[in-house]
Amino acid sequence: MSFKRPLILVSNDDGIAAPGLHHLVSLMREFGEVVVVAPDSPQSGMGHAITVGDTLRLEKVNIFDGLLAYECSGTPADCVKLAKHYVLKDRTPDLVVSGINHGSNSSVSVLYSGTMSAAIEAAIEGLPAIGFSLCDYSHEADFSHTFDWIRKIVRQALEQGIPKHVALNVNFPHSKHAPLKGIRWCRQAKARWQENFDERYDPTGRRYFWLIGDFINEDTGDDTDVWALEHGYVSIVPCKFDMTDYDALRSLRSWQLD
Amino acid sequence: MSFKRPLILVSNDDGIAAPGLHHLVSLMREFGEVVVVAPDSPQSGMGHAITVGDTLRLEKVNIFDGLLAYECSGTPADCVKLAKHYVLKDRTPDLVVSGINHGSNSSVSVLYSGTMSAAIEAAIEGLPAIGFSLCDYSHEADFSHTFDWIRKIVRQALEQGIPKHVALNVNFPHSKHAPLKGIRWCRQAKARWQENFDERYDPTGRRYFWLIGDFINEDTGDDTDVWALEHGYVSIVPCKFDMTDYDALRSLRSWQLD
Numbered sequence: 159m160s161f162k163r164p165l166i167l168v169s170n171d172d173g174i175a176a177p178g179l180h181h182l183v184s185l186m187r188e189f190g191e192v193v194v195v196a197p198d199s200p201q202s203g204m205g206h207a208i209t210v211g212d213t214l215r216l217e218k219v220n221i222f223d224g225l226l227a228y229e230c231s232g233t234p235a236d237c238v239k240l241a242k243h244y245v246l247k248d249r250t251p252d253l254v255v256s257g258i259n260h261g262s263n264s265s266v267s268v269l270y271s272g273t274m275s276a277a278i279e280a281a282i283e284g285l286p287a288i289g290f291s292l293c294d295y296s297h298e299a300d301f302s303h304t305f306d307w308i309r310k311i312v313r314q315a316l317e318q319g320i321p322k323h324v325a326l327n328v329n330f331p332h333s334k335h336a337p338l339k340g341i342r343w344c345r346q347a348k349a350r351w352q353e354n355f356d357e358r359y360d361p362t363g364r365r366y367f368w369l370i371g372d373f374i375n376e377d378t379g380d381d382t383d384v385w386a387l388e389h390g391y392v393s394i395v396p397c398k399f400d401m402t403d404y405d406a407l408r409s410l411r412s413w414q415l416d
Numbered sequence: 417m418s419f420k421r422p423l424i425l426v427s428n429d430d431g432i433a434a435p436g437l438h439h440l441v442s443l444m445r446e447f448g449e450v451v452v453v454a455p456d457s458p459q460s461g462m463g464h465a466i467t468v469g470d471t472l473r474l475e476k477v478n479i480f481d482g483l484l485a486y487e488c489s490g491t492p493a494d495c496v497k498l499a500k501h502y503v504l505k506d507r508t509p510d511l512v513v514s515g516i517n518h519g520s521n522s523s524v525s526v527l528y529s530g531t532m533s534a535a536i537e538a539a540i541e542g543l544p545a546i547g548f549s550l551c552d553y554s555h556e557a558d559f560s561h562t563f564d565w566i567r568k569i570v571r572q573a574l575e576q577g578i579p580k581h582v583a584l585n586v587n588f589p590h591s592k593h594a595p596l597k598g599i600r601w602c603r604q605a606k607a608r609w610q611e612n613f614d615e616r617y618d619p620t621g622r623r624y625f626w627l628i629g630d631f632i633n634e635d636t637g638d639d640t641d642v643w644a645l646e647h648g649y650v651s652i653v654p655c656k657f658d659m660t661d662y663d664a665l666r667s668l669r670s671w672q673l674d
Contacts, residue, residue: 205464205493206527214613214625235463235528239611239627266540268659269464270493282524282608314671324664341673345660350540353497355472367472369497396664401526402603406582406654413572415599 164190164252164316167280169237171201171259171272174219174229178258181301182290183222185308186255189316193251194227195241197234197272202261204272206279207233216240234276242283253315254280257290258308260299264291264329264383264393265349265375277325278399286320288312293387294332303336307392311341320396327395329383335390342391347382349375422448422510422574425538427495429459429517429530432477432487436516439559440548441480443566444513447574451509452485453499455492455530460519462530464537465491474498492534500541511573512538515548516566518557522549522587522641522651523607523633532585536657539583544573546584551645552591561594565650569599578654585653587641593648600649605640607633 166186170179174196186192198215215231228245230237238254256276263271273289280287290308292299311328320326327346331338351371359365375384383393424444428437432454444450456473473489486503488495496512514534521529531547538545548566550557569586578584585604589596609629617623633642641651 200469203466203468205462205466205491205533207463207465208461208528209627210461211458213616214627216623216625236627240613240625243611244613244615244625266657269536269540269657270466275463278527282527310673314673318671321661321664321667324661327659343665343669345662345665346658348658353501355498355502357502358471365474367474367498367502369467369472369494394668395659396661396668397659398661398664399524399527399659400604400606401585401653401655401657401659403579403582403654403656404603406579406656407601407603409579410652410654411601413576415568415572 165249166190166192167241167246167251167254168192168194169196169234169256169276171197171204171234171276173197173200176260177297178260178292178301182255182258183225185305189312190252192225193241193245194222194225195230195237195245197237198229198231201233201272203270204233204275205270206235206275208235209233214240234272235279238276238279251285253312254285254287255290258301258304259291260297261295262291262293262329263289263327264387265347268327268346268397274325274327274397278397281323281325282399284322286315287325288315288328289325290328292330300333303333303338304330307338307341324396324398327397329387329393331387331390338392339390342386342393344383344386344393344395345381346395347375347384348377349373349384423507424448424450425499425509425512426450426452427454427492427514427534429455429462429492429534431455431458434518435555436518436550436559440513440516441483443563447570448510450483451499451503452480452483453488453495453503455495456487456489459491459530461528462491462533463528464493464533466493467491472498492530493537496534496537509543511570512543512545513548516559516562517549518555519553520549520551520587521547521585522645523605526585526604526655532583532655535583536655539581540657542580544578546573546586548586550588558591561591561596562588565596565599582654582656585655587645587651589645589648596650597648600644600651602641602644602651602653603639604653605633605642606635607631607642
């Protein structure tokens with residue numbers, strides 16, 4: 159890092175015009191050369207979707223004051239794939255960051271998160287990766303209390319490195335909790351969304367639904383991301399993409415399958 | 417199980433008309449009462465996407481010889497949410513099965529898989545869940561060599577239960593490997609897709625891309641799903657949705673973040 163400026167790839171899931179992305183791009187320019195590849199429209203809740211069986215568009219945009227930037231018709235995971243294998247080609251980014259997401263990606267939301275799917279895709283590719291999210295869904299959210307914490311985290315990531323195939327899931331409390339108390343390394347809380355569906359009828363009389371949900375946290379541990387966020391701390395969960403449940407692997411061998 | 421017929425929810429990601437779904441529905445009818453909620457169009461590669469910021473449609477269909485069945489405009493995860501909270505309401509399924517997918521969902525493909533996202537969504541809801549996939553992407557794939565194995569696995573799942581919050585990822589070798597050698601409990605192989613993009617131009621001269629990829633397995637273990645499938649065995653990986661990397665959590669505490 160001391161000899162050449164790091165190359166940082168930035169993506170997100172709220173789309174190329176989202177305020178959270180523009181804040182993250184500005185911060186990353188303090189650290190190195192920045193390339194942006196982001197969805198051309200909001201992709202919240204896309205999980206680790208990729209575009210198969212359909213085409214992808216990728217177009218240069220000039221909305222970041224001279225930076226090389228593209229909008230992509232695909233998902234956040236598509237953006238990272240296209241960035242690595244088409245836009246950057248022979249150049250390997252020193253860091254991939256995604257966000258800042260407008261909304262929490264703590265606990266089980268990591269599975270539904272387009273923001274984290276970009277980071278996890280990068281981790282699969284062997285690249286150091288961080289997803290940043292703010293617990294405020296508003297388009298006009300105040301991100302300013304996150305900036306110094308992002309700088310600290312990115313500085314450590316560039317200096318110390320992130321273990322290979324690990325993506326960091328960083329969440330910030332809402333600005334009403336500012337100033338934040340510090341950073342906590344956490345495990346993913348065992349919480350979930352309790353779903354409900356709002357049933358309505360369109361102008362032609364055909365039924366449709368809106369998904370609504372309440373976040374239910376049954377995990378009382380003080381080492382979880384949900385605990386940290388509720389108590390005014392930045393949470394960082396290191397995530398891996400090996401979903402094997404090794405405990406279950408041992409217990410399930412008792413099945414009679416021959 | 418001996419007193420009442422189990423209630424089995426069936427979904428998939430290839431859509432309500434896919435042959436693999438119809439095979440799975442027929443097999444499940446041997447075991448109990450079957451309810452089907454599946455996407456109204458193919459959803460391959462959707463990962464754990466959910467529909468937020470858009471409406472959902474759910475319509476009854478009568479293509480399963482008298483079974484209660486719905487097609488849904490959403491993703492596989494949406495289908496399971498709608499099935500549990502709207503279609504079944506106060507009834508809890510004894511098992512949720514997804515598939516049979518036309519194509520492999522071994523190794524890291526579990527992250528991109530709509531089939532497994534339905535199963536994992538069920539596991540998040542605390543329901544016993546299994547995703548079935550065949551290593552043959554063809555719409556006309558021969559599934560017949562999988563039927564007896566599916567019966568064995570479902571019988572054990574209903575009799576012995578599946579640990580709570582675990583979803584089983586079951587993959588079958590292509591029919592050319594039949595008869596299959598047996599079942600192997602496996603961990604997810606540390607393999608990945610090496611992406612490439614096929615660059616083309618549409619009739620108006622605008623550029624577009626097709627995602628293409630080669631599957632690269634750098635994991636030489638004989639306890640992986642990829643190994644089992646390549647050697648003619650059915651693979652079962654128990655999957656969890658806690659993505660925390662606990663090893664990394666310990667090592668990363670050395671970062672200077674104060």
